[in-house]
Amino acid sequence: MARWEPNAPERLANAALDLFAERGYENTTVIDIAQRAGLAKTTFFRHFQDKREVLFGRGTVNELLAEATAAAPATAGPLEAVAHALDAAGRQVFTSERREFIARRQAVIAANPELREREALKNLALIASMVDALKRRGVPELTARVAAELGALASTIAYERWSQTTAGEDFGEIARQALDDVQASTAFC
Template identity: 85%
Template sequence: MARWEPNASERLAQAALDLFAERGYENTTVIDIAQRAGLGKTTFFRHFQDKREVLFGRGTMDELLAEAIVAAPATATPLEAVARALDAAGREVFTPARREFVARRQAVIAANPELQEREALKNLGLIAAMTGALKRRGVPDLTARVAAELGALASAIAYERWSETTTGDDFSALARRALSDVRASTALC
């Protein structure tokens, strides 16, 4: 591939996943990834801080969820605002075109304890972003935190179902169903 071709970020991510699957995460370097994508090391670092960030991004999910929560109608309950955030994730991130990439990404993370730790930290960041957005809406601290935690749990359940299914289920629909299931299960406690 020529260096001038568009979508360098996507090309780097795809090259990284291919190499992680072939050689393992530990045995793949930034230079390997850049070369596989037909790009230089400098281009890699324009898009990603290190090879982990190929899998985790730069907080764009945090921003997406927070913006959707803040933009929810003023009449929305905290969980309705979180549901709108999960809808935004389905429209912007968890699209049918990305399903294979997400499943491969998850396999790489599952095989590496360092990446599992990074995934857990990223999830904590998502909860913090949602909590902060709910607080900006005037939601009391404890309620904001609980709604964000429930939203994160629903998102994780939906993510698992979405990445493992071959039925073509929409992430947003799965997330709303998971949020409903989570809400119902809290009534049983």
């Protein structure tokens, strides 16, 4: 590939996933990734801080969920605001075009304890973002925490369901169903 071609971040991310699958995360360097993508090492560092950031981004999902939670209709209760955020994640992150990339990313993370730990920390940050957004909506802290935790659980369940489907189902719809299922299951606790 020529170095001037567009979509450098996407090319780098795909090259990284290919190499992580072939060699393992630990045995892949930034230089390897840049070379595979047909780009210079400096181009890699223009888009990513290190090779982990290829997998974890720069907090854009946190921002998306917080903004979407805050943008939910004023009449929405805490769980409905979280559902609104999950809808936004489905429209912007968990799209059918990104399904293969997301599945490959998850396989790399699952194979590496350090990356699983990083993913767990990222999920805690996502929950904190939703809690803050709900509190800004005037939701009491405990209620915000419970709604965000239930939303995170529903998101995890939805991701599992979505990644196992081949029918191109919408993540937002699956997430709303998962949130309904989680909420219904609390009646038995």
